[in-house]
Amino acid sequence: MSPTEAILNNSAVADTPAAARPDDFAHFDNYVMTTYGRFPIAIERGEGCRLWDTEGREYLDFVAGIATCTLGHAHPAMVAAATRQIQKLHHVSNFYYIPQQGDLAQWIVDRSCADRVFFCSSGAEANEAAIKLARKYAHTVLDIKYPTILTAQKSFHGRTLATITATAQPKYQENFDPLVPGFAYVPYNDITALEDAIGDIDEGDRRVGAILIEPLQGEGGVRPGDLDYFLRLRKICDETGILLICDEVQTGVGRTGKYWGYENLGIEPDIFTSAKGLAGGIPIGAMACKRSCDVFEPGNHASTFGGNPFACAVALAVGQTIEREDLLTNARARGEQLRTRLRAIAQQRPDVFVDVRGWGLIDGMEIAEEAELTSIEVVKAAMERGLLIAPAGPKVLRFVPPLTVSAEDIDRAADILTEVLDANYAR
Template sequence: MTSAEIIELTDKYVMRTYGRLPLALVRGQGARVWDAEGKEYLDFVAGLAVCSLGHCHPAVVEAIASQARKLMHVSNLYHIEPQAKLAQLLVENSCGDRVFFCNSGAEANEAAIKLARKYGKIHGGQEKYEIITALKSFHGRTLAAITATAQPKYQKGFEPLPAGFKYVPFNDVEALSRAVNPSTCAVLLEPVQGEGGVNVATPEYLKAARELCDRYNALLIFDEVQCGLGRTGKFLAYQHYGVEPDIFTLAKALGGGFPIGAMVAKEKVAVAFSPGDHASTFGGNPLACAAGLAAVGCLLNEGVIENAARVGAYLKDRLLELAGWFSFVKEVRGLGLMLGMELTVEGKEIVSKCQDRGLLINCVDNHILRFIPPLVITRAEVDEAVEILAGVLAEMKQ
């Protein structure tokens, strides 16, 4: 099919829940993707931080193919070898003790919300159910997850929202201190906010959150769906801060492109769930966990995380160069290969012009360009991307 035919078919039959760009991608390899006509693009979106190993990494492809020939799905009524092995790998490389598998980041956060409320009621009574989140956060699209997401644009039209959520400004220690109280069962934060504009938590903020949770017997939950799994130059973003959560959530990069999510908790918290309290038909299926084992194994053993830190620093320096050239670039921020460039102008046209020149980037909050390329990206590919972006910004300046 041609791109036009794919777009026409999509418009006719698929629900219009996405503001899609006029582009139909049909193939990917490494940091490159191609449309139906064969035009090549350098991908600095990576499936929205999903394809951290690049597109179609051989180890992930082989793991999926091999597992598909043996067993794709069985119920969680039975024990599943790849699930057990992936749980072990995540626990041995984090502060967690037990893992619940699901299919997405929203589901992982739903599981965390349910576990926090169950734990709160066991240890603090029926009134200990309040969850505090940060303004500009994003935690998913299910009803509880959009309620946790402190951005009204995601909530509009879906009221009434579930009760028991409270919002505070990100990185405001004083506001967080005023908000946490005996009814608080959890504080849910992204160490680096993604959809909210690539906002990086300060060490003081996360340490204060940990201390407040300890003081009020509440749980500290880190949403690492986007910022986890090597994206910031550490395996998990919280490892930059010396602050351990009681629960953290993962998805996106966990399957190397295959859908899988996980909620990881410390033992004292995990025991609040009993059989029947939570479940997922497809969660932790053999195929997804085989992909996860391959993807996480590559992240940990092939220098991918170190590359994210090294090349991420280089990309940040190159973006800061552009900030010095163009007055409408307000700030460059982020960690590793999770970077944002805040503009004083809207970014939609810049995204479109970059796409025309063969570079895929993303814009959040209308005026923040987000750079989340595969973690295997090279300095040469960074230079290629920055050259295209510089040309577009120069055109915008004129």
């Protein structure tokens, strides 16, 4: 038996001591900063689209780490890839060539409009990289002394200082000023407002250098981009030289039924970012761009953990599994099934629900403003009955199950939601 096998087979080592288990919530809160409002359950294990907490209760997982667990939990392909790579080499500096990183970059390039890829550890880092690349391009190619990046209201781009500034939602920015200069905001899907903003900002040394936008707003309420809006947006960028950046952190890697959300809109961005689903839950981020705007040089940007052999090996396994199991087709079919079921529920309660929308397996159900009901109340009630869903703002329910979700799982989730509404919110 190898040393690794001995460790894996040693239950005394593998089991977490009871005193340190996170289901002791007071113990947990005593040591972990309260940056999250956590629900009172502690997840212990998962398999496929199901999770079990430390009390042995089973949940149908339609959160998937917030659109992150692409293949669900404990997928054999991820387990095998992670095991093989961790036994060989898990991390090495980007001072050296990393074959797995090159292979993953090629996988992304071959399935997108991009030519080059930079790797990091998260979506916020990927968006930071895109912001830096856009600013350097604006200075060195567009000759803009003070470039502005336009973003959309109700967007979400991350939690670093630059990305919360890009995130045009005051609730994320409060008490973190002074924010990073060089950003301006416009309404989502409003081309007139965007054109006006470009004209207003064009003054002297200050011009718009890039537009950073989500193909579908996730945290902003699961709001898909309008086709006509994005077609016009692409034309404006072509005519002005402004870079178009698509934030694909939540919509990428098959989530919408296509590899990238922008494919639903008939356009190609100059830059796009990815993270959440790329390695199915192993931390990784990527910023991909066309060769024409790759102005980075050695020393301009870096990431210690970015593109390490372990994360890249798992990400490659995720991508290969998406293709082998035809999960893009499954995402489209199961997404249509889910929206059909949700619309039927909404039609039975027109005073409660006003819209069901989404692409593939990122779907939202909007609660009427006048309804005395919040998304978090439904999320909690569903959790009690064994269904995990997520809020996307105070009035939108978000459904983002693994791409491996089955037709039976979709029906079961819809049945549970119906039971929750019947039990707690009479028609």
